[in-house]
Amino acid sequence: MAQFPPVKDRMKMSRMDMPEQDPNVRNTNFEEVALGYNVGLALNEAQRCLQCKTPTCIDMCPVNIKIDQFIERIVAEDYVGAYNKIREDNFLPAICGRVCPQDKQCESTCVLTKKFSSVAIGRLERFVADKVMSLNMIPAPVKAKPTGKKVAIVGSGPAGLACAADLVGMGHEVTVYEALHELGGVLVYGIPEFRLPKAIVRQEIQRLADAGVKFVKNAVIGKTITIDELQQEEGVQAIFIGVGAGLPKFMDIKGEELAGVYSANEFLTRVNLMKAYKFPEFDSPVLDPEGRNVVVVGGGNTAMDAVRTAKRLGAKTARIIYRRSEDEMPARTEEIHHAKQEGVIFQTLTNPLEYLGDKNQRVNGVKLQKMELGEPDKSGRRRPQEIKGSEYIEPIDIAIVAIGNGSNPLLLETNPDIKTNKWGNIEVNPETMETSKKGIFAGGDIVTGGATVILAMGAGRKAAKAMNEYLNR
Amino acid sequence: MFKIIEARFLSKDVKLFKIAAPRIAKKRLAGQFVILRLDEQGERIPLTIADSDDKQGSITIIAQGIGKTTKKLNTLNTGESILDVVGPLGKPSHVENFGTAVCIGGGVGTAIAYPIAKALKQVGNHTITINGARSKDLVILEEEMKKFSDEAYITTDDGSYGHHGFVTDILKKLISEGRKINFVLAIGPIPMMRAVTEATRPHGIKTVVSLNPIMIDGTGMCGGCRVIVAGKSEFACVSGPEFDAHNIDFDNLINRNKTYLDLEKEATLKFEHECKLVNQKPV
Numbered sequence: 001m002a003q004f005p006p007v008k009d010r011m012k013m014s015r016m017d018m019p020e021q022d023p024n025v026r027n028t029n030f031e032e033v034a035l036g037y038n039v040g041l042a043l044n045e046a047q048r049c050l051q052c053k054t055p056t057c058i059d060m061c062p063v064n065i066k067i068d069q070f071i072e073r074i075v076a077e078d079y080v081g082a083y084n085k086i087r088e089d090n091f092l093p094a095i096c097g098r099v100c101p102q103d104k105q106c107e108s109t110c111v112l113t114k115k116f117s118s119v120a121i122g123r124l125e126r127f128v129a130d131k132v133m134s135l136n137m138i139p140a141p142v143k144a145k146p147t148g149k150k151v152a153i154v155g156s157g158p159a160g161l162a163c164a165a166d167l168v169g170m171g172h173e174v175t176v177y178e179a180l181h182e183l184g185g186v187l188v189y190g191i192p193e194f195r196l197p198k199a200i201v202r203q204e205i206q207r208l209a210d211a212g213v214k215f216v217k218n219a220v221i222g223k224t225i226t227i228d229e230l231q232q233e234e235g236v237q238a239i240f241i242g243v244g245a246g247l248p249k250f251m252d253i254k255g256e257e258l259a260g261v262y263s264a265n266e267f268l269t270r271v272n273l274m275k276a277y278k279f280p281e282f283d284s285p286v287l288d289p290e291g292r293n294v295v296v297v298g299g300g301n302t303a304m305d306a307v308r309t310a311k312r313l314g315a316k317t318a319r320i321i322y323r324r325s326e327d328e329m330p331a332r333t334e335e336i337h338h339a340k341q342e343g344v345i346f347q348t349l350t351n352p353l354e355y356l357g358d359k360n361q362r363v364n365g366v367k368l369q370k371m372e373l374g375e376p377d378k379s380g381r382r383r384p385q386e387i388k389g390s391e392y393i394e395p396i397d398i399a400i401v402a403i404g405n406g407s408n409p410l411l412l413e414t415n416p417d418i419k420t421n422k423w424g425n426i427e428v429n430p431e432t433m434e435t436s437k438k439g440i441f442a443g444g445d446i447v448t449g450g451a452t453v454i455l456a457m458g459a460g461r462k463a464a465k466a467m468n469e470y471l472n473r
Numbered sequence: 474m475f476k477i478i479e480a481r482f483l484s485k486d487v488k489l490f491k492i493a494a495p496r497i498a499k500k501r502l503a504g505q506f507v508i509l510r511l512d513e514q515g516e517r518i519p520l521t522i523a524d525s526d527d528k529q530g531s532i533t534i535i536a537q538g539i540g541k542t543t544k545k546l547n548t549l550n551t552g553e554s555i556l557d558v559v560g561p562l563g564k565p566s567h568v569e570n571f572g573t574a575v576c577i578g579g580g581v582g583t584a585i586a587y588p589i590a591k592a593l594k595q596v597g598n599h600t601i602t603i604n605g606a607r608s609k610d611l612v613i614l615e616e617e618m619k620k621f622s623d624e625a626y627i628t629t630d631d632g633s634y635g636h637h638g639f640v641t642d643i644l645k646k647l648i649s650e651g652r653k654i655n656f657v658l659a660i661g662p663i664p665m666m667r668a669v670t671e672a673t674r675p676h677g678i679k680t681v682v683s684l685n686p687i688m689i690d691g692t693g694m695c696g697g698c699r700v701i702v703a704g705k706s707e708f709a710c711v712s713g714p715e716f717d718a719h720n721i722d723f724d725n726l727i728n729r730n731k732t733y734l735d736l737e738k739e740a741t742l743k744f745e746h747e748c749k750l751v752n753q754k755p756v
């Protein structure tokens with residue numbers, strides 16, 4: 001059994017790189033970019049952990065995974081133990097290990113971060129989950145005694161799935177309703193295969209189904225069935241709303257109505273969910289970026305996913321247009337790094353003013369303006385300001401707008417009794433995730449606005465706990 | 474899986490399907506639609522719910538075979554299934570007793586106009602229907618429309634049946650005769666809806682059209698279905714599909730609908746070719 005080397009030696013060990021596909025190969029395929037640690041690399045990386053008395057990494061983990069403890073089990077080569085330790089706090093380790101912004105969370109406060117480089121906590125988390133999955137050693141869910149109480153979950157994103165998992169574990173009868181024909185929310189229609197293989201999401205969902213969770217696809221709550229009908233006609237005693245923030249924002253500038261201007265949601269949905277990259281084997285088309293100039297407006301994970309997808313589909317140029325500088329980009333550092341390796345061009349401190357079209361209203365250009373950074377704004381980031389007279393026009397063939405998502409009013413239209421704030425997000429009691437309507441709980445992006453997988457998952461679990469108490473009242 | 478409990482052609486390219494979908498049947502109101510996906514490789518396409526039977530738990534859709542998906546749909550028969558059907562989507566039609574209402578359907582648009590005409594009649598409107606098609610064999614739902622009309626007109630472009638000419642001929646005639654018309658609904662090819670819009674505009678008659686932009690999810694998630702109404706961008710799947718005709722930017726709708734023209738052609742040709750290979754006559 002391996003052990004930790006002496007502390008002074010640990011500090012000398014350098015952070016292990018994760019093997020990945022060659023940038024010039026992967027930018028032509030949709031297979032996963034990062035290949036994951038093997039046992040040797042994982043051990044080396046785990047041995048760098050100082051096993052701090054008060055681990056500061058945990059403070060910045062939104063669900064406070066016992067990071068030091070799971071790393072200790074990797075060193076002890078007890079992978080199932082490590083997995084179980086993570087699962088105490090995080091229901092989706094294989095997914096979070098891949099998509100969490102660790103550089104802004106746990107890894108940002110690891111004591112090694114300042115002087116050396118932080119322990120690669122995310123990569124280790126992914127390693128543990130993949131290892132245990134490949135060994136087929138994921139513990140079967142414990143079956144609790146049935147309570148006979150019915151609960152409904154609206155939306156099958158990370159918030160809904162986590163909530164369902166805990167509630168079924170408590171013995172309740174759980175049904176998940178999903179509007180689309182696939183389960184998983186943004187994990188399947190947004191985040192591309194090359195960053196998060198869909199097989200992983202399917203496995204997690206299968207495990208829930210095995211545990212007894214019922215899934216109903218093609219059910220738009222508010223349209224197909226309403227919240228009130230679930231309560232009054234189907235005998236549902238508690239409901240969790242995890243419908244996400246699925247309403248794409250546009251900038252309301254001239255030319256956004258032109259053909260060839262997409263929201264990132266539409267572009268990614270066509271490619272990921274509808275598999276337009278396999279057209280005509282699959283029926284849904286997408287404008288072919290091959291040999292064309294594509295710009296993506298935005299600096300978050302969504303923008304990176306869209307631009308890297310365009311690159312993979314053969315775009316002549318795939319460019320990010322972002323009004324602030326790279327330092328302010330909300331995307332995971334690793335994604336920015338990967339995008340650059342793959343040949344994505346970054347045009348920061350630039351903002352689109354207008355899209356231009358041909359006589360058939362097809363986009364063929366964009367008018368851009370240079371920006372500079374001024375004083376910090378409310379978010380603490382320096383405010384971008386226009387540089388007057390810096391406007392210029394560039395020819396483009398496809399534009400993708402990735403400036404965020406607002407709250408989708410579809411479900412809430414039928415339930416004005418569920419209180420929302422001025423952005424349309426549901427207001428909840430932060431301790432219980434309970435809404436203003438009795439027996440209705442909510443969490444994830446519909447409460448916070450577009451956030452992260454881990455926060456959505458955490459909210460789903462918090463709600464499950466409160467729902468259980470509510471049901472037992 | 475959603476089972477087809479009845480399937481029959483109404484005209485050469487237009488087929489009616491009754492589909493078992495009890496939840497949708499129970500909820501749907503006139504003017505709403507479903508989105509369906511035929512199989513694992515399929516795209517999602519919107520089709521209006523032409524009718525429903527709550528007791529039987531069925532909805533009726535009527536599709537015109539114009540491209541790959543609708544042509545493939547029209548090869549399906551009673552007893553076969555459709556993989557995904559979701560709905561009812563969109564805002565229901567605004568139905569009230571306007572007084573005199575004219576409902577105009579062009580081609581397969583008649584299938585979409587029919588449930589609304591029925592609803593308008595049922596709340597007490599004096600309902601006039603104008604059912605237009607290219608020729609006699611393409612006229613659909615003649616009897617059904619008649620049943621809910623106080624006055625029913627048929628027009629054909631080639632004069633093989635009813636009035637020889639366009640639906641707007643009849644509408645303009647009614648207006649010029651000084652008939653008091655309080656409401657006009659027009660559903661069909663975009664040029665037809667636009668012609669109706671221009672016919673009623675000078676008279677200030679409230680006119681509603683049902684738009685058919687390209688859709689994916691139908692829940693407001695993608696923004697692909699956006700149309701310009703009164704200078705503002707609206708997601709037709711959630712704010713529509715019906716809008717005030719006098720405020721619509723039809724040019725933009727026409728051009729956006731052409732986005733995938735080449736790809737759609739490619740898919741349709743490939744499908745028809747494959748149909749021939751398995752020795753099936755393409756529909």
Ligand SMILES: Cc1cc2nc3c(=O)[nH]c(=O)nc-3n(C[C@H](O)[C@H](O)[C@H](O)COP(=O)(O)OP(=O)(O)OC[C@H]3O[C@@H](n4cnc5c(N)ncnc54)[C@H](O)[C@@H]3O)c2cc1C
Binds near residue numbers: 185191411
């Ligand atoms: C392209 C993209 C990339 C991202 N990358 C990252 C990343 O790298 N790391 C990270 O942490 N976060 C990332 N995020 C954010 C993250 O995906 C979300 O914060 C998270 O998925 C929110 O989870 P949720 O469960 O609240 O909602 P969602 O994942 O949005 O799921 C909501 C589900 O509810 C369904 N639904 C909606 N309305 C209804 C209704 N009325 N009835 C039934 N079902 C309904 C939707 O179809 C959907 O399936 C990304 C987001 C996008 C769009």
Ligand SMILES: Cc1cc2nc3c(=O)[nH]c(=O)nc-3n(C[C@H](O)[C@H](O)[C@H](O)COP(=O)(O)OP(=O)(O)OC[C@H]3O[C@@H](n4cnc5c(N)ncnc54)[C@H](O)[C@@H]3O)c2cc1C
Binds near residue numbers: 518521539687734
């Ligand atoms: C709200 C709504 C209700 C509709 N109701 C009916 C109906 O009751 N009966 C009927 O026959 N048709 C209806 N349509 C139109 C129908 O959806 C399209 O004819 C169908 O999607 C064409 O698909 P295709 O693969 O057969 O043809 P394609 O070859 O793909 O396309 C032919 C044309 O149809 C349009 N189209 C293509 N894909 C879509 C899509 N996903 N969504 C919308 N339009 C598309 C485009 O303008 C295209 O040029 C409706 C459309 C909308 C938006």
Ligand code: SF4
Binds near residue numbers: 055
């Ligand atoms: S702060 Fe860093 S070194 Fe300390 S326990 Fe956490 S991961 Fe290990």
Ligand code: FES
Binds near residue numbers: 688
């Ligand atoms: S179809 Fe996607 S928003 Fe309307």
